[in-house]
Amino acid sequence: MVVTTWHMTQLIDKLADQAWRYDMGRRFEALADEVFQVIRWVLVVGFASYLAKAHDEILFSVTYWLLSALLFGYIASRFLLRPEIPFLGNPAARIPRLIQSALNFMLCIVVFGLTLWAVSALTQAIAEYRGAA
Numbered sequence: 001m002v003v004t005t006w007h008m009t010q011l012i013d014k015l016a017d018q019a020w021r022y023d024m025g026r027r028f029e030a031l032a033d034e035v036f037q038v039i040r041w042v043l044v045v046g047f048a049s050y051l052a053k054a055h056d057e058i059l060f061s062v063t064y065w066l067l068s069a070l071l072f073g074y075i076a077s078r079f080l081l082r083p084e085i086p087f088l089g090n091p092a093a094r095i096p097r098l099i100q101s102a103l104n105f106m107l108c109i110v111v112f113g114l115t116l117w118a119v120s121a122l123t124q125a126i127a128e129y130r131g132a133a
Helices: 004-015 018-054 058-082 094-132
Strands: none
Touching: 004 058, 018 058, 018 094, 058 094
């Protein structure tokens, strides 16, 4: 990719535009907030998972599964209740809209499953490390 003087001038003009900077700042803030929310949820669920693995008590397992359900709700709200990912574009007919919602729901389940798998693997490693010390 060749960056010309014209491209640099456009970039400098955009950076000097207060409205553009404000818009970009809001977008970055929204992205950072989403990432922070996910990290916070994963840490809370991970801690509950660690407690459930380290201490074989039903209360910790129930807490873990309740927090996992809340994490699923958060992920579902991200993929289903907000604007869906347009796998099929913007269908007007009912059946394609239902298929698109089903695809978003399946994506939500896959993301949730991968998240729980990662949390489980991480907390299992931590529990084993703490047990070995």
